[in-house]
Amino acid sequence: MNSSTTTSTAAGEKTGRPGADRAAGRPGRRRLDSRAWAPWALLAPFLLLFTLTFAVPILTAVAQSFTRVTRQGVFGEQGVTTQFAGFWNYAQALGNDNFTASIGRMLLFGIVQVPVMMLLCTILALLLEGASARWPAFFRASYFMPYGIPGVIATILWSFLYVPGLSPLIDIAGRFGVEVDFLGADTVLWSIANIVTWSYTGYNMLIIVAQLKTIPNEIYEAAKVDGASPWRVAWTIQLPLIRPALVLTTVFSIIGTLQLFAEPQVLQSVSPAIDSEYTPNLSAYTTAFAYNDYNVAAAQAVLIALVAFILSFAFLRLTNRKSQ
Known part of the structure; x- marks a missing residue:
């Protein structure tokens, strides 16, 4: 009994963690992970709303400003082609x-x-x-x-x-x-x-x-x-x-x-x-x-x-x- 206790203690000292921690599934590490994720979970609704209503429209507008859409036919019924236009749209605007x-x-x-x-x-x-x-x-x-x-x-x-x-x-x-x-x-x-x-x-x-x-x-x-x-x-x-x-x-x-x-x-x-x-x-x-x-x-x-x-x-x- 004394030898097993000594072995467990030695293993705990070697790894830097108590033997009881390992047996319990490392609750300290689990508690630390939950604390790290808690702020992100609280910020998730805001970040999602910010991305959908602010970041995505801005990125979409920037992407559209560098593209050119050509429609075949009066209403584009014969096909629509999109190509990179460079600064052509900016030249038209200015x-x-x-x-x-x-x-x-x-x-x-x-x-x-x-x-x-x-x-x-x-x-x-x-x-x-x-x-x-x-x-x-x-x-x-x-x-x-x-x-x-x-x-x-x-x-x-x-x-x-x-x-x-x-x-x-x-x-x-x-x-x-x-x-x-x-x-x-x-x-x-x-x-x-x-x-x-x-x-x-x-x-x-x-x-x-x-x-x-x-x-x-x-x-x-x-x-x-x-x-x-x-x-x-x-x-x-x-x-x-x-x-x-x-x-x-x-x-x-x-x-x-x-x-x-x-x-x-x-x-x-x-x-x-x-x-x-x-x-x-x-x-x-x-x-x-x-x-x-x-x-x-x-x-x-x-x-x-x-x-x-x-x-x-x-x-x-x-x-x-x-x-x-």
């Missing part, structure tokens, strides 16, 4: 003057609209988080409420203020001898900018407010002891500390500018100045569903994403360089 003009139009839109919206949401956030602010919860909810209205509904509501004969603003301006055309070729872009600013200022404001709430009270107390005015506190304390929120909301706004779609599509029915390719997304939509050229539309979508990435990356590099 050769479309309406598409390139829409990108330039949205760049102008973003240069004006994004800074104005960021200035407004920052001022609102600082005012609502000030020590003298009254009913901040009520006003936060009021400013955020336009974001809860779908873009199509918001555009329809604003169109009643833009269309002559329906707009009280145009009637009031006419009484003073001022002619206003909110839907003209020179003004409709800024009418759309007004709708976007009205819709998203409250959303960006809440992100900045959330960042303001992370500032410790001790910093405010120290500034109060030093006799700092509210303007001084906002300029030297709050604005530097909410910089991450400002950068995040600006990047979101840059990306959203190139994704503009619902507002011009709705206003297209009341404004002759808006054509079917007024914005990049509207141009890709028209190419796909009006001209049935899905491969060129896929190339346009990839170019839109590429421009958004370049602008966002350039903005982040610029802000990081300034902070350093």
Whole structure:
């Protein structure tokens, strides 16, 4: 009996594991494996949904942008052939003057609209988080409420203020001898900018407010002891500390500018100045569903994403360089 115990102990020492562990089927190894797989099991639903709704459509669009489909016959009844097209679809997309003009139009839109919206949401956030602010919860909810209205509904509501004969603003301006055309070729872009600013200022404001709430009270107390005015506190304390929120909301706004779609599509029915390719997304939509050229539309979508990435990356590099 003593010899068998000695043999089992020696075998356990040689392998680095107790003999009882081997007899029980290595429960320590099994417990370790279950702990390693548990996070993946919890992440599996999200990863599956992310793959099906995000990764697969992107990869499909990229693949279609490099292929060319040729249909024999009117509806392809004589056969459909698919071949690698290289950058032919991209050349077609960039050769479309309406598409390139829409990108330039949205760049102008973003240069004006994004800074104005960021200035407004920052001022609102600082005012609502000030020590003298009254009913901040009520006003936060009021400013955020336009974001809860779908873009199509918001555009329809604003169109009643833009269309002559329906707009009280145009009637009031006419009484003073001022002619206003909110839907003209020179003004409709800024009418759309007004709708976007009205819709998203409250959303960006809440992100900045959330960042303001992370500032410790001790910093405010120290500034109060030093006799700092509210303007001084906002300029030297709050604005530097909410910089991450400002950068995040600006990047979101840059990306959203190139994704503009619902507002011009709705206003297209009341404004002759808006054509079917007024914005990049509207141009890709028209190419796909009006001209049935899905491969060129896929190339346009990839170019839109590429421009958004370049602008966002350039903005982040610029802000990081300034902070350093």
